[in-house]
Amino acid sequence: MTPPAIRILPPDVTAAQFERALAAWQSIVGSEHVLAGAALTPYLDPFAPGPAGAAFIPSAALLPSSVEEIRAVLRVANEYRIPLWTVSTGRNYAYGGAAPRLAGSVVVDLQRMNRVLAVDETLAYALVEPGVSYFDLYNYLHEHGYKLWVDPPAAGWGSVIGNTLERGFGYTAYGDHAATQCGMEVVLANGDVVRTGMGGIEIGTSWQVYRPGYGPSFDPMFMQSNYGVVTKMGLWLMPAPPAYLLGEIQFHDERDLEAIVDILRPLRLDGTVTNHAVIEGGLRRAAGLSPRAQWYDGDGAMPDSAIDAMLKKLQVGRWNLHYALYGTPELIDARNAIVQRAFARVPHASMFAKTYAGDAQPSGGGDRNLAGIPAMTAFRMLDWRGGTGAHIDFSPICPATGRDALRQYMMVKGRAASYGFDYYGGFTAGVRHLHHIFAAIFNRDDAKQSERAGDLLRALMSDVRAAGYGEYRSHLLHMDYAAAQYSFNDGALLRLSETVKDVLDPVGILSPGKQGIWPRAWRDKRGYT
Numbered sequence: 001m002t003p004p005a006i007r008i009l010p011p012d013v014t015a016a017q018f019e020r021a022l023a024a025w026q027s028i029v030g031s032e033h034v035l036a037g038a039a040l041t042p043y044l045d046p047f048a049p050g051p052a053g054a055a056f057i058p059s060a061a062l063l064p065s066s067v068e069e070i071r072a073v074l075r076v077a078n079e080y081r082i083p084l085w086t087v088s089t090g091r092n093y094a095y096g097g098a099a100p101r102l103a104g105s106v107v108v109d110l111q112r113m114n115r116v117l118a119v120d121e122t123l124a125y126a127l128v129e130p131g132v133s134y135f136d137l138y139n140y141l142h143e144h145g146y147k148l149w150v151d152p153p154a155a156g157w158g159s160v161i162g163n164t165l166e167r168g169f170g171y172t173a174y175g176d177h178a179a180t181q182c183g184m185e186v187v188l189a190n191g192d193v194v195r196t197g198m199g200g201i202e203i204g205t206s207w208q209v210y211r212p213g214y215g216p217s218f219d220p221m222f223m224q225s226n227y228g229v230v231t232k233m234g235l236w237l238m239p240a241p242p243a244y245l246l247g248e249i250q251f252h253d254e255r256d257l258e259a260i261v262d263i264l265r266p267l268r269l270d271g272t273v274t275n276h277a278v279i280e281g282g283l284r285r286a287a288g289l290s291p292r293a294q295w296y297d298g299d300g301a302m303p304d305s306a307i308d309a310m311l312k313k314l315q316v317g318r319w320n321l322h323y324a325l326y327g328t329p330e331l332i333d334a335r336n337a338i339v340q341r342a343f344a345r346v347p348h349a350s351m352f353a354k355t356y357a358g359d360a361q362p363s364g365g366g367d368r369n370l371a372g373i374p375a376m377t378a379f380r381m382l383d384w385r386g387g388t389g390a391h392i393d394f395s396p397i398c399p400a401t402g403r404d405a406l407r408q409y410m411m412v413k414g415r416a417a418s419y420g421f422d423y424y425g426g427f428t429a430g431v432r433h434l435h436h437i438f439a440a441i442f443n444r445d446d447a448k449q450s451e452r453a454g455d456l457l458r459a460l461m462s463d464v465r466a467a468g469y470g471e472y473r474s475h476l477l478h479m480d481y482a483a484a485q486y487s488f489n490d491g492a493l494l495r496l497s498e499t500v501k502d503v504l505d506p507v508g509i510l511s512p513g514k515q516g517i518w519p520r521a522w523r524d525k526r527g528y529t
Helices: 015-029 037-043 051-055 067-080 134-143 160-165 256-269 282-287 304-314 329-343 366-371 377-383 402-418 447-466 476-484 488-504 520-525
Strands: 060-062 084-087 106-109 116-120 125-128 181-187 193-195 229-236 243-251 278-281 319-327 350-357 389-394 397-399 425-429 433-443
Touching: 015 060, 015 067, 037 060, 067 084, 067 106, 067 181, 067 229, 116 134, 125 134, 134 160, 160 229, 243 256, 243 329, 243 366, 256 278, 256 319, 256 329, 256 402, 256 425, 278 282, 282 304, 282 319, 282 377, 319 329, 319 366, 329 350, 377 389, 377 433, 389 447, 397 402, 402 425, 402 433, 402 447, 433 447, 447 476, 476 488, 488 520
Parallel strands: 060 106, 084 106
Antiparallel strands: 116 125, 125 229, 181 193, 181 229, 243 319, 243 350, 278 319, 278 425, 389 433, 397 433, 425 433
16 A cells, blocks of 8 residues: 555644644654655555555654653644554554554554563563564574573564554463563653553562552553553563473364364363464465465355365365473373373364474474464465455454354354355464454455455454454454444443543543544544444
């Protein structure tokens, strides 16, 4: 996507006012770090579905390098009542990238704040700034000889802080990133700087080891919210195990999903399997290996017969369970015997496993993530539909029962087929819930296909809400609609969120519309797209 030829202004701000604000920001961060015009291309959503995606266009972008610069940027935004949109690195493409929810907002890009500030090997934690990616942290740990693992998501180029604030997840025993976060530094809309938990003690020693501190605990309040700008975050790291095992079990009937989940759940509950195991759909695996046209050139969703032929040729299961075990070789062997005995009850299941020394690296593939090694395998599937590949993700939470998983899968697969899309998806196992991630892969060169992708996501949200489920995050296009699904007591949860918003950010400058939370000044911009 390219920026529009006509300059976009922040809403309700004149050109003269905006020029004065830009001049003030240039004096704060340097003129080379105030971007406009063609330089805004990285701040558009490259995967935006349909024409509506063109609405999410910024007026400018700022790249501050320090907390003091951020505070000064906020003073100017408050003075001119200019909405900002904060990103850590802006690479969350399936959900909007760096584009702002409110057109004309100024993007505040924190990628220049990219220091690893502390690592403690004894207590196994790090303190990082927003611009630190999973690749950056991984390389830092290895360069300094720390025997600690990161827990990367599917795309290792993303920000550690950004992914955690969106409640992202990875695949090791530390895969719940929100749960392994400890301590934040946050700049509020009025410029006040707060350190949460034990960070409230100025010379404290426990900021990254005990999250609550004294009194109310505020860390969760800054996740998926627009209440402040997070400038530092602590996270717990996994001590490098003496050995680890990477296992895969292939299943060949799509209805095996019910048994897979019901067998896996007790293994997660009792700690036999400690990592966030992945139940990967066969087509998801296939899309990383070859384009769709190699197997099927018809319109609409691939028929099951074509999928079965493709998976047989590629030696891929309808469902493919990826799990990991960590510890001493003796412990790994004992646990793997339990795992394989449990799944042997599923007819025709094929099992593969390999044990590695703790400092060894597996070769290739997304399973490197299960060994704490960042990768970029997530984007291989963009060639699936040909042309300019893109995808938009649908992310409902599912109770960890086989009945619920099969129900969600059949619901999503059927609705996707009715819009002409294949089921590209799978489940990642928490302990009591599953993250169900479905990606509508489309060709952005095909306007109808692109528009249908956006329409499909809205239909899916309605479907799962009617069945009692909800998304845990959504694309910009659907943020208001996703928030509206949480409708208990006529939307009491959203009213609470916006009450807090109006107290902390009375002018409404911080990320208006994020997760459907609009400040009083911009509530007329809400739209259930």
